[in-house]
Amino acid sequence: MDQFLKPGSLSKTLLFLFLLFSTNLLTFFISTTLYSPCSLNPPPSATNSDAEEDDVQVSDDPRTTSDLPPEFLAFTSAQLLPFGYNSNFDSDTIFPPVGRPCTLFPDELRSFMSYKVNGSCPDDELLAQKLLLRGCEPLPRRRCHPAAPPEYAEPYPLPASLWTSPPDSSVVWTSYTCKNYTCLIQRKKNKRFDDCKDCFDLEGREKTRWAQPGPGSGPDFSIDDVLAVKSPGTIRIGLDIGGGVATFAVRMRERNITIITTSMNLNGPFNSFIASRGVVPMYISISQRLPFFDNTLDIVHSMHVLSNWIPTTLLHFLFFDIYRVLRPGGLFWLDHFFCVGDQLEEVYAPIINSIGFEKVKWEVGPKLDRGPELREMYLSALLEKPLKNSW
Numbered sequence: 001m002d003q004f005l006k007p008g009s010l011s012k013t014l015l016f017l018f019l020l021f022s023t024n025l026l027t028f029f030i031s032t033t034l035y036s037p038c039s040l041n042p043p044p045s046a047t048n049s050d051a052e053e054d055d056v057q058v059s060d061d062p063r064t065t066s067d068l069p070p071e072f073l074a075f076t077s078a079q080l081l082p083f084g085y086n087s088n089f090d091s092d093t094i095f096p097p098v099g100r101p102c103t104l105f106p107d108e109l110r111s112f113m114s115y116k117v118n119g120s121c122p123d124d125e126l127l128a129q130k131l132l133l134r135g136c137e138p139l140p141r142r143r144c145h146p147a148a149p150p151e152y153a154e155p156y157p158l159p160a161s162l163w164t165s166p167p168d169s170s171v172v173w174t175s176y177t178c179k180n181y182t183c184l185i186q187r188k189k190n191k192r193f194d195d196c197k198d199c200f201d202l203e204g205r206e207k208t209r210w211a212q213p214g215p216g217s218g219p220d221f222s223i224d225d226v227l228a229v230k231s232p233g234t235i236r237i238g239l240d241i242g243g244g245v246a247t248f249a250v251r252m253r254e255r256n257i258t259i260i261t262t263s264m265n266l267n268g269p270f271n272s273f274i275a276s277r278g279v280v281p282m283y284i285s286i287s288q289r290l291p292f293f294d295n296t297l298d299i300v301h302s303m304h305v306l307s308n309w310i311p312t313t314l315l316h317f318l319f320f321d322i323y324r325v326l327r328p329g330g331l332f333w334l335d336h337f338f339c340v341g342d343q344l345e346e347v348y349a350p351i352i353n354s355i356g357f358e359k360v361k362w363e364v365g366p367k368l369d370r371g372p373e374l375r376e377m378y379l380s381a382l383l384e385k386p387l388k389n390s391w
């Protein structure tokens with residue numbers, strides 16, 4: 001996730017952004033017209049002998065399905081409701097969802113969906129994550145038992161679990177370069193770039209993140225500074241997007257605020273670690289529609305992850321999705337968004353300003369960790385969804 005756009009190579013104005021939109025809409029229109037994986041049905045020969053007898057349909061068009069694994073077809077095929085027409089659905093059929101791009105990667109999909117029903121799933125976290133990141137999200141469900149450590153240990157009790165590294169035996173390490181937590185903690189000394197590479201050391205930088213307030217501290221807001229913007233107790237539930245090892249959620253928990261943390265497992269067992277600490281991990285990428293209803297969350301936070309590596313159109317949709325799930329008066333804390341040189345003024349500030357949030361704080365500062373010659377900048381913004389007339 002460390003792809004950076006060259007300075008000045010991006011769209012110069014919002015006009016270009018709208019051009020992008022129309023191009024994408026056109027592409028979407030063409031692709032949905034010419035290619036319709038929504039209507040997948042299994043071919044006559046595709047029923048898995050290991051599978052229970054499913055109410056599977058016979059395909060009208062074997063060309064689109066012949067490459068697809070039987071378990072995929074068994075899951076995604078139209079399923080008739082046992083009691084017939086349901087007025088809530090306005091249908092007698094369920095089409096179980098998977099990401100539209102899943103079928104664009106038939107080889108990976110075949111590998112992912114090859115297992116013995118009711119047996120052990122392949123230990124294939126890396127493959128699954130790759131599929132998911134490419135847009136096969138949600139992944140299809142599987143009828144097998146996921147890889148698990150042979151000697152799983154129960155978590156530490158709360159509150160000790162919040163700041164204690166769990167035992168190595170709580171993780172399946174196959175997909176990661178490191179094979180234990182000692183290695184993950186020490187990798188901050190390595191040259192190799194990893195996402196959040198010093199995060200697993202709970203005695204290191206995590207110890208003070210968001211803890212110290214500071215007037216004049218530029219883009220480093222503290223949690224208490226941010227909460228002070230609202231009446232005490234009115235920030236209760238929220239979401240941290242791409243939240244590393246969930247130190248944000250842990251600190252909020254210590255203030256009796258419930259935060260769900262989304263994270264991928266990019267070369268580290270982030271989801272397992274978050275769960276071991278005793279806060280809730282959610283395994284969805286930044287591309288997925290947020291699984292919350294409109295106007296429900298008090299706060300959405302995101303540090304570093306929402307930045308210039310995300311295609312601009314996707315980012316625009318994402319900001320609107322955050323606006324959607326925040327309740328009126330809810331806070332969006334965009335924490336250390338980064339980009340290069342003029343991109344902030346020319347591309348990103350206009351996008352952020354166009355969503356409809358009110359600005360509470362807006363601090364820009366240099367990002368120097370990779371050297372000043374890259375001209376990278378940080379923006380931290382505290383934005384509020386209007387309490388009245390937010391629609």
Ligand SMILES: *[C@@H]1O[C@H](CO)[C@@H](O)[C@H](O)[C@H]1NC(C)=O
Nearest residue numbers: 052117118119120143144145
């Ligand atoms: C499915 O697997 C479980 C656990 O391995 C086993 O106890 C059960 O008997 C299996 N069921 C069938 C129908 O094979």
Ligand SMILES: *[C@@H]1O[C@H](CO)[C@@H](O)[C@H](O)[C@H]1NC(C)=O
Nearest residue numbers: 168177178179180181182183
């Ligand atoms: C942790 O893993 C590294 C290799 O990744 C290994 O060299 C080291 O001995 C392991 N340490 C422990 C305590 O298991």
Ligand SMILES: *[C@@H]1O[C@H](CO)[C@@H](O)[C@H](O)[C@H]1NC(C)=O
Nearest residue numbers: 233251252253254255256257
């Ligand atoms: C959190 O809630 C508990 C139980 O209601 C209470 O005792 C504690 O003082 C609260 N902590 C904070 C920081 O509000």
